[in-house]
Amino acid sequence: MKNLEHLLENLEKNKDELEFLQERLGEMSVKERYILEGALELNEVGTAADLINLTEQLYRFEYYHKTKDEKSLGEYVARHEENASDEVLKFIKTEKLGREYHEDYQGVFTDKGYVIQRGIIRQIYDGTNIDELSQGDWAVKVKLTSKEKSKGVWVNLPDYEISSGQPDELIIAMERLGIEDINEVILEDAKCILPNICYLKEQYTSLENLVQDGNNLGYILDEPHEDRDFFMEHFHSAMELEECIRLDYALDISQNLDCYDYLPKTANLEKYGRFIADRDKVVKDGTILGDNFDYVKYAKANIEKEELKPCTHGFIKRNEEKFHYQFSQEPGGIKLSME
Numbered sequence: 001m002k003n004l005e006h007l008l009e010n011l012e013k014n015k016d017e018l019e020f021l022q023e024r025l026g027e028m029s030v031k032e033r034y035i036l037e038g039a040l041e042l043n044e045v046g047t048a049a050d051l052i053n054l055t056e057q058l059y060r061f062e063y064y065h066k067t068k069d070e071k072s073l074g075e076y077v078a079r080h081e082e083n084a085s086d087e088v089l090k091f092i093k094t095e096k097l098g099r100e101y102h103e104d105y106q107g108v109f110t111d112k113g114y115v116i117q118r119g120i121i122r123q124i125y126d127g128t129n130i131d132e133l134s135q136g137d138w139a140v141k142v143k144l145t146s147k148e149k150s151k152g153v154w155v156n157l158p159d160y161e162i163s164s165g166q167p168d169e170l171i172i173a174m175e176r177l178g179i180e181d182i183n184e185v186i187l188e189d190a191k192c193i194l195p196n197i198c199y200l201k202e203q204y205t206s207l208e209n210l211v212q213d214g215n216n217l218g219y220i221l222d223e224p225h226e227d228r229d230f231f232m233e234h235f236h237s238a239m240e241l242e243e244c245i246r247l248d249y250a251l252d253i254s255q256n257l258d259c260y261d262y263l264p265k266t267a268n269l270e271k272y273g274r275f276i277a278d279r280d281k282v283v284k285d286g287t288i289l290g291d292n293f294d295y296v297k298y299a300k301a302n303i304e305k306e307e308l309k310p311c312t313h314g315f316i317k318r319n320e321e322k323f324h325y326q327f328s329q330e331p332g333g334i335k336l337s338m339e
Contacts, residue, residue: 004036013048016130021048024055024135027143029156030173032136035063038115042110048192052125059137060119064165067098067114074098076114080166139221140200140214140247142207143189146177152174152188153177157211158218170211182208198245213247213327218255228257228265232312237262240311241318248328259321263303265314273299 004025008018028036035058045051064080067073074094078084084092107116125133138156145152153173161168170182179185187207190200194217202209202291225231238244238253238260263272273295277283282298309316 011048017048029154034112037110064114070098071095139218145186157214194203237311237316250329263315269296269299
């Protein structure tokens with residue numbers, strides 16, 4: 001693998017770019033580093049801006065773990081891409097399949113696996129917007145160590161091995177640490193993408209529970225939520241109202257958004273005023289009174305009447321719907337099992 005520190009040292013960069021990349025590379029997961037190894041072979045990097053844009057778009061690459069030649073690539077593709085059983089796999093010409101796959105997708109073999117690029121690297125970072133960058137695609141990230149290796153490695157969650165069957169973040173990191181049992185792992189640090197979730201490491205006595213909740217948050221954030229407008233704004237507003245600082249409680253809030261009446265900050269008050277005026281049968285649109293009615297003022301009055309509280313992303317209040325606890329402990333109740 002290319003020495004990232006040596007590469008960074010020789011790139012054209014400014015102070016902000018250097019600090020960004022030092023932090024990004026320092027907290028890069030094991031799987032991300034393996035992907036970046038191949039990405040650097042597939043893309044020309046001449047400046048720090050090039051490297052930043054590459055690290056911001058590692059999702060445009062696929063990584064096939066432990067596929068170091070055409071034969072192992074063919075076996076990986078047959079097993080994980082085509083769902084071939086062990087019985088069928090015995091009759092597959094894996095080397096031929098791997099060679100054809102490599103010719104079609106023009107990926108690159110590295111010391112750790114095979115990397116394919118699935119999209120064009122775009123200019124996300126333009127030299128002025130470094131504060132707006134994501135620093136990776138994760139919901140929760142944990143830093144793990146072991147007795148054998150005190151230098152920690154990062155793991156990004158969610159981990160999709162259960163659904164995809166392919167080695168993902170956790171197993172790859174555990175291999176790097178030289179352990180097979182998650183109970184041998186030492187949790188050194190933990191972070192959540194939700195800024196209101198504080199002291200995440202201290203919230204859990206079990207790494208397995210933390211990983212499970214981190215995965216669940218990732219699955220929730222990865223969903224398109226096409227059936228609910230303003231899902232993220234609604235979610236953040238509900239957490240703000242509840243002063244939520246725990247991950248397990250945040251998961252429950254995400255599943256109980258029907259318990260919160262919400263009006264987005266970006267909502268058209270004119271349109272909202274017309275809707276509730278018609279609902280309340282105050283005036284009819286198209287009449288003399290309707291044409292001279294102040295719908296914006298009526299909308300604001302309704303917000304005040306309904307006691308919707310202002311928040312960062314709009315207005316919100318708790319309604320009478322029953323809140324169901326699945327992940328966190330109900331006040332005065334017993335914590336439900338995650339099993």
